[in-house]
Amino acid sequence: MTRTDPMTCSDPMTVLLEWQAAAREAGDPQAGLMALSTVSPAGEPSLRTVSVKLLESRRIGFVTDSRSPKARDIAACPRVTVMFTWMSLRRQVTVRGDAARMSAEEAGREFRRRSRPAQLGAWASHQSSPILDRGVLDSALAAAARRWPEGTPVPVPPHWAGYVITPTEIEFLRAGRPDRLHDRSRHRPAGDAWVQHVLGS
Incomplete structure (x- = not known):
């Protein structure tokens, strides 16, 4: 059970962290995921689910292929929206903000936390790029495994x-x-503090 209430808490990131922890404790399959919305240079919106790799005071992070559509969208328009949905708790959090590249060091740490199959998979795929069939991915993964054998x-x-x-x-x-x-409540940063508004449902 969470100890803080978004209707009264002065720091919404504290609530977000507690709500995610409660979702993990409840076994919610969406606990470590969020929906990410971006806009292309042509103004076309896109939505996809990504894994949350960083959640701390005023920072929310994820990783991806820098050649992917989401990365191209962010390069053109860094304004994004993410949504956390935890149906088991009947809770939802929407975050709007500005996205920027992580440092290479921080992104590298996230890569090294991945399982070995996931690391090889990152080499095997050009994310969202059209391919002939599934066999292309399987062949590329096998080639990556030969290039970097076990150990x-x-x-x-x-x-x-x-x-x-x-x-x-x-x-x-x-x-x-x-x-x-x-x-429902909305929170916006104002210097080191946050301004809160209770919203009609």
């Missing part, structure tokens, strides 16, 4: 990248009321 460290690929989102707005939704007048 050999897998280096960080040159196209590996991480991104950090600095929140400019955090909105909490706590559902479950039979009258559907759910608890």
Whole structure:
């Protein structure tokens, strides 16, 4: 059970961390995931689910292929939105903010935390690029395994990248009321503090 309440807490990131911890404790399959929305240079919105690799005071991070559509979108327009949805708890958090590249050192640490198969997979795939069939991926993965046999460290690929989102707005939704007048609040940074507004449901 979480100890803090977004309707009264002065630091929304504390609530976000506690809500995610509660989702993990409840075994929610979405606990470590978030939906990421970006906009292309042509103004077309895109949405996909990514793993949360960093969640701390005013920093939310994920990793990806720097050649991917999401990376190209962020390069053109760094304004993004992410959404955490934990159905088991009937809670949702929407974060809007600015995305920027992680340092190479920090992104490299995230790569080295991956399992060996996932490290090899990062070398095998050009994310979201069209391929002839599944066999192309399987062949590329086998080639990567031969290049770095078991016991050999897998280096960080040159196209590996991480991104950090600095929140400019955090909105909490706590559902479950039979009258559907759910608890909602919006928080925006103001210097070292946050300005909070309770919202109509």
